Amino acid sequence: MDQTKTPYFQALLDYVDAGVIPFHTPGHVQGSGMDPSFREFVGDNICAIDLTPMPGLDDLLQPTEAVRDAQELAAQAYGADRTFFLVNGSTSGNQCMMMTAVNPGDKIAVPRNSHKSMLGGLVMSGAQPVYMQPEVDEGLHMDHCVTPQTVSRTLDEHRDLAAVYLVSPTYYGVAADLAEIERIVHGAGKLLLVDEAWGPHFHFHPELPLSATAAKADLSINSTHKMLSAFSQCAMLHQCGGRVRIDRLKSVVKMFLSTSPNLPMVASLDVARKQMATDGERLLSRTIALAREARERINRVEGLYSFGDELKGRPGVFDVDPTKVVVTVRGLGYTGYEVSELLRRRYNIQVELADLFNIVALFTIGTRDEAAERFVTALEEISRDDRPLDMFARSGILDQPRNRRSYRLPKTPPMRMLPRDAFLAPTESVTFRKSKGRICAETIAPYPPGIPVLAPGEEITDEILNYLRLELKAGVRIQGPYDSELRTIRVVKG
């Protein structure tokens, strides 16, 4: 196939060139009905290609023309048997994978540090999670991946599992031993699903971790918008091998897609694939070199640490994505949230993620040399702390003796009900302090990274409450619960 072609983008251009007289959605009619202030800013071209599925522009739900061609090119580029374009992120990808692979009551092994959209998939499918403990790195205050040993033990203990679901890489760029895990899971005759939201670039550079499609995971997802150049919300769902029921997969994807997908987004997926297939290695080589250089300089700064290849071989760390620059700032006495805010307010720099110990800066094919320079220089300056102290004085929150124990990542609480049953059960709101011992009916996830501390069906323990208290004090946003300030928590009634 000719990877220099972008059939979907071309189909939109052809429609515009044809000068068709439009009597169809969207109502802004290629921009002419749009409020001028918005149109002037976003530009005429994006309005002109914001069209709707119709003959010539194909249909994402039932592709027979340009969408089919674009998806086939993507499948070939990724080494998959089939690829589906998604316009609601890997969030919908996780839901599609679960709804395809498992039925109500089926058991599926999942790591506890999965994104909250995995829980959405569990609620929708009615499957029963068997949680696998990822490897905890107390020093860096993060969970890594699950090991092949953990997967193997889980399969031995639960012979009735239908599937194994993995997150690789983590939000912090740590990758699992996918080749070995694939051997184990398929050896046991089970399905392997991989949330590779953070690894859409892996397949296109030999120095990056093995991709899920190269490892022949049955289903895997990529957030093409996260590390590649597609518009926000764009993602791909890949399928490999003959274990998944294709009719089921196709009807699930259809169920999760809008009947009016944003077509510029679909075109941006097509173009992002072409960019990687034709020029990915060169673009990523530059990105990897830039990130490595930044990491080396950061590691010369006292009080800062940015992990790299030396982490490989630690439990749960098979490989590391060099384009994620994770900086552990604990040695400066600041929390990651404080450094993130400092970077934004004092240096106009916005990082992707902050947590209690770390900040994460993404280095992608779009990162400029000057931006990398500004980032490193800002960190050097923060570490010297030679500016008069202002609103950014350290809170010292992590050093207060009563907090020392609670910043440990909490253990998975006991699961008392299936996520679906708890989510759909009659519920009531109780105050945060009175919630101890109750069964949580919602997902509570500090965001970012969006990894649930509590899932529907789990018992609310003291350890969890202490941890959440600390996160709230540190100013983190909580996603999922009805009351995002957590003055109350929704629990199963009775």
Ligand SMILES: Cc1ncc(COP(=O)(O)O)c(C=O)c1O
């Ligand atoms: C591991 C993981 N999976 C899935 C998602 C959801 O991806 P999206 O934002 O593309 O819906 C995220 C988002 O951060 C994530 O970190």
